[in-house]
Amino acid sequence: MGDSSGDRNAADGEVPLHRVSLxxxxxxATSVTNDDFARFVDDTGYRTEAEEFGFSAVFHLAxxxxxxxxxxxxxxxxxWIGVRGADWRHPGGQHSSIDGLGDxxxxxxxWNDAQAYCEWAGRRLPTEAEWEYAARGGLEQRKYPWxxxxxxxxxxxxxxWQGEFPRTNTLExxxxxxxxxxxxxxxxxxxxxxxxxxxxxxxxxxxxxxxxVSPSHAPTGPERGQSRVLRGGSYLCHSSYCNRYRNxxxxxxxxxxxxxxxxxxxxxx
Numbered sequence: 001m002g003d004s005s006g007d008r009n010a011a012d013g014e015v016p017l018h019r020v021s022l023x024x025x026x027x028x029a030t031s032v033t034n035d036d037f038a039r040f041v042d043d044t045g046y047r048t049e050a051e052e053f054g055f056s057a058v059f060h061l062a063x064x065x066x067x068x069x070x071x072x073x074x075x076x077x078x079x080w081i082g083v084r085g086a087d088w089r090h091p092g093g094q095h096s097s098i099d100g101l102g103d104x105x106x107x108x109x110x111w112n113d114a115q116a117y118c119e120w121a122g123r124r125l126p127t128e129a130e131w132e133y134a135a136r137g138g139l140e141q142r143k144y145p146w147x148x149x150x151x152x153x154x155x156x157x158x159x160x161w162q163g164e165f166p167r168t169n170t171l172e173x174x175x176x177x178x179x180x181x182x183x184x185x186x187x188x189x190x191x192x193x194x195x196x197x198x199x200x201x202x203x204x205x206x207x208x209x210x211x212x213v214s215p216s217h218a219p220t221g222p223e224r225g226q227s228r229v230l231r232g233g234s235y236l237c238h239s240s241y242c243n244r245y246r247n248x249x250x251x252x253x254x255x256x257x258x259x260x261x262x263x264x265x266x267x268x269x
Contacts, residue, residue: 065093137187
C-alpha cells in the first residue's frame, strides 16, 4: 500500500510503502449512480446535506444557475463556485437536472450522506486500505488500475481533464463532467473507473502520518480527525494540477462537504 512510482504529493502521506493484509470483502462494481440514490431517497425521503444547507460546490464550466445563485469563489481555487440550489438532482445549479444521467455517478454527496445510504442498503463505505487493494485489480505496485501506462497511451482509459486546466477542456475522452459509470474498461477485479470520473469517500479519518503507524492487518484509519479520506481523483484531475488519479493517491474533505465531482461506492458488511 502506498506510492511506489514516485508521483506522490508530499502533503498527502502516500508513504512509507507498507504491506497490508485484509479480510475478504465484496465491492460495488461501480460508483453509486443517480438511479441508485434516487431509489434510496424515494424509499426514505432523505435530504442530503447540500439540500439542507441550500448550496454546494460546482465547477465553473458546469455552472447552470442565475448569477444571483453564485455565493462566492475561494481565492485559492476560483474554478470552484458556491452555488445556491446545487445538489444531487441539480449538479450544475437550479437550471440543471439529472434527466438522462441515471447511469452517471451521483455527486454532491457528503460523507454523512454516503453513510446514510449505506445504512439503508445494508452496506458500508470501504476502508482506505480496501479501496486501494480493490483499485489495483491484482496488479501489485502499479500506478493505475490497468498498470503503469499513462491514461492516454493507446486511447483514453478513464475520465480526467484534457487541455489547459481550468479554462479549456478539449473533451478528448468525450466528457466535460461525469461519464456513465460503465465507461472505459474495468480493472482486473471487474471494477469500473476506480480512478477518474468522481472522487469516492472512504470510511477513514484522514491523517498524513497514518501510514507510519498503521497496523498491518485491516487498518481502519486514525481514531479521530477533522476530515475524511477521498480516493481515486475525478474528471477534473490533470497532470499539471492534480495528479491524484492514481491507485495510491489520497485526498480529504470534511464529512459534511459536498461537491460536483465526488460520490462513493460501497462494500459488503
